[in-house]
């Protein structure tokens with residue numbers, strides 16, 4: 001079973017798939033973006049020159065759809081100011097200068113084993129721990145997880161899928177988590193199941209990770225709390241890890257266009273999010289760090305790191321040996337869905353799973369030519385919309401027409417751009433169209 005459309009880009013995962021996740025030294029400065037998830041932007045709870053401690057709540061929002069922010073280190077608030085933001089250009093951040101001494105031991109997971117017990121935690125405790133820890137979808141979506149795991153008797157969740165696909169080229173931090181922190185991911189999955197009173201839990205893994213499949217199978221057999229969880233081996237195809245594509249592949253169910261998975265009784269959670277849930281519930285740890293892959297042919301020593309939220313992209317690149325002389329482009333994220341970064345002081349957010357660096361040889365010099373109406377972008381689109389018509393409407397500033405063609409339904413997977421023989425930056429036009437619509441609706445600052 002698989003989904004319609006999609007593409008098969010070279011995965012280039014061998015550059016970093018053998019690299020264990022390494023903790024990083026405490027950076028001198030962190031910039032914690034106030035806007036780093038879907039929903040209400042957080043308001044700072046600290047002021048310039050305040051001392052903060054690792055794990056301290058530093059920003060929050062009253063809205064239900066939001067997630068609080070915590071300091072990853074002991075330090076002093078240097079400023080609350082505009083910083084380079086990976087998506088918004090520039091946005092407000094709490095800038096923390098870390099103390100030279102007295103930092104807590106670097107948090108590093110892998111403390112879970114087959115004996116973990118979910119019995120002591122009630123559904124309410126799990127929800128509160130996830131909410132208080134500021135957990136959001138760490139696979140890129142950034143939707144506050146507490147909202148997703150809040151049980152709704154009117155629309156019960158019948159199936160939970162743990163997204164272990166990691167289909168984006170170059171990125172391997174989820175894969176490393178799967179083989180290094182297996183029980184923690186399963187513990188998170190079990191805790192989600194408990195909050196939603198749902199025992200149908202699938203781990204969706206692409207078949208290009210046979211060792212991860214084997215490790216999960218063994219762990220599920222060994223851990224009483226994981227009894228009944230099932231592995232769903234999936235075709236290796238991009239974007240297999242998209243929520244809709246994953247649901248189609250695992251359950252053969254379709255999420256209606258414009259709808260969300262809970263409408264059909266399904267919840268999808270990425271492996272990193274599941275791991276963060278286990279940490280929050282069992283250890284009372286807020287989300288302050290995450291696993292990040294730093295890779296690409298433009299990086300001297302690709303690797304996987306456990307880095308604090310707010311660390312500058314440039315510092316992570318230095319930890320990976322620095323840029324090669326022929327490096328020309330830095331992307332926050334992977335090549336299909338990431339954002340080019342012009343300013344290396346841009347900080348990691350909770351959804352930043354990778355820094356990818358390209359050389360001249362990796363960059364296809366694209367010169368847009370006229371659409372030849374080949375239809376490949378439509379055939380490759382995994383959600384069955386018409387990328388060329390939407391892009392044409394955005395180019396001509398006809399945003400109402402673009403919306404009629406389901407602009408907002410686009411998952412920004414990049415398949416249409418990848419497949420277009422006329423080198424039209426279809427996804428770029430669509431992303432621009434979404435930003436213009438959000439600004440029109442005053443949902444995003446100009």
Ligand code: SF4
Pocket residue numbers: 377380381382383384385386387409410411412413414415416417426427430
């Ligand atoms: S239109 Fe959107 S969802 Fe469809 S292929 Fe292009 S980027 Fe992906």
Ligand code: SF4
Pocket residue numbers: 370371372373374375376377378388419420421422423424426
């Ligand atoms: S793939 Fe490119 S050339 Fe073909 S129809 Fe789509 S936009 Fe036109």
